[in-house]
Amino acid sequence: MDRRSKFAFCLLVCSAVLTLTARTVRAQEQAPAGQPRPAPNRSIVLLDPGHGGTDPGADLGNKVAEKDVTFALATKLRGALTAQGFAVVLTRDTGSTEALTAEQRAVTANRSHPMACISLHATRSGSGVHVYTSALPVVSEPPEPELLLTRWETAQESFVAQSLQFAAAVKTSLGTAGLSATTSTATVPPLDSMTCPAVAIEFSPLNTLESADKGIDDARYQDSAVRGMVAALVKWRTDTTPPPAPAKGTP
């Protein structure tokens, strides 16, 4: 091979490398910064029974632990929701012996892409039912598609507005089921990291004339609560489902 041929060969190789590099760079520039957030599944509901395993939660008296009551309530609710055509994801099952962290609960919620997340709690303090949403500020504008990376501690931020609407729906439905409920905000660890309309519902003893100091371990109290929550979720599914697109050719 003479000198001219060698020079031409080197020139060819260099131009090929430069072309490949330029294409790679252009492809990287055109690629989105993150994958778009998948749309929530309209039939999936996430239930998070509070505490569990080595974490008993609040002592509700009569040797009843919060973790047992929340799990019993979640099991009842799962049955009722399944009958309504929902697919229910629970953050923990009955055999779990270790306490789940708030991060693990939020990971389960975020991987399921549910239409709503409900964290269940019970206490001996106060009275009635309290529906809590995240205390994070409401974000008016959705994040730009290129900026889909969100902080873990404030992942709920872009869902707060929906969570507030969902909380109002839960409050109304619980009222219809005969349980007086209030809505408020709280800084509870799993809520702030969930990327779904999320509420934490805390059941306190009922102190009415008919049912003085009735705790959530009471079967009738649980039935009313399940009825109210199912009604709220059915309404939420109906209200938030986008209307079907009109068929082509229709006037």
Added chain:
Amino acid sequence: MIPRYQRVLFWILSIAILLITLFLLHGCHQAREKLTRRRNVTPLAAPVAAPSETVRLALADDATGRVVMSEREVALPQPSTARAQALLTRLIAEYSYKNSAHPLESGPSVDDVFFVDLPLHAAEATRSSRTTDSTAGQLAVVNLRGSFADHHPSGIGVETLTISSIIGTIYANFPRVQAIRFVVDGHQRDTLAGHADLTRTYRVTNTESRTPAPELLP
């Protein structure tokens, strides 16, 4: 007739009893003097009485789920950290009274309160005007007792009300404090009693007569 040696023995014993009695009385007198001297060394003078002043306490109510401001006459020390500690101890003590609207167990509650000038890092503060605005003033670090957190009633509402009550009281009495963090026995703890998040920095705002959840700093 009493023998002579018995009379001598009697008198010797009597003198011995007298001497022992005198010795004991002298010992008692010395012991009393010693105690009196020690008592004199002890600063028995009462501390300078701090004047009573009107403070505002943000008192929580479990029934309404709200925090309401209430005025109290309290004598507080002047140094700000001791003052904050005494004020918060008084606040928590209110909840241990009979018929309290937010019943908590009595006992020591607040170990220390520290004030740190903000911003903590000037370079970070100058990155954006929002950060600068939100971190001007002081950060209060409230060191709660472990026994207080361990015996606090468990529940989202009741724990949030306690946090809001502390924040509201700091807001009403320490205007320079803009943010507040909680530690328990000097260490970070995830929650107060299983629910309310203690890992966040809370913005010090007026928590009276509104939803009880305290605001978070960005």
